[in-house]
Amino acid sequence: MTCNYPCYLEIPRDIEEKAYVWQEYARGDENVIEGTEINKYVAGKMFFVKFGSGKYDTIWAVDIFESQVREAPQIIGYLLTDAVNGFPVSFYPLSLQKAHENASLIDFDMDIIQDQILNALRKALGNESDKIDTFRLIDADTSIYRY
Structure with a gap:
């Protein structure tokens, strides 16, 4: 080709x-x-x-x-x-790019799913659930949030 x-x-x-x-x-x-x-x-x-x-x-x-x-x-x-x-x-x-964009779990939808997962992990960790919040505050690359 x-x-x-x-x-x-x-x-x-x-x-x-x-x-x-x-x-x-x-x-x-x-x-x-x-x-x-x-x-x-x-x-x-x-x-x-x-x-x-x-x-x-x-x-x-x-x-x-x-x-x-x-x-x-x-x-x-x-x-x-x-x-x-x-x-x-x-x-x-472009139509396939838009279809992929609409099928992707991003932004608000991803935030909701991520919160549900983190809440389940907190419940499973019991007394050590604060480690989840500590882990979330560690961010190796903050530049991804620029756009």
Whole structure:
């Protein structure tokens, strides 16, 4: 994928299987053998996609649902259009950046979960629960709170 234009490649199952410790994480419906475990981990096909036109631009792994594989050129075309304006991550679709941002546990949601975990730890530590608060006050890198 060192060409000077955006491109994509569908990854064959046998190569995808080599990327996983357990092959069932790459076994699609086309490889299910009667009497064996059903496919419960794979819902699509993997593609490698390069959205940039540079020889060494990042190659991204993109999964497309099995039912939509015939539409892969169109789907990847939409992603390419979105990736051209993919700031702040160059040549990464802005819609996927936004989806990741919305799926991430950050800010208020993360504060709530972290408080619940810390309260459970305080309860488990009993008389030594003050160590949790001491630990929270130790911060190795305060610069992460600048933005």
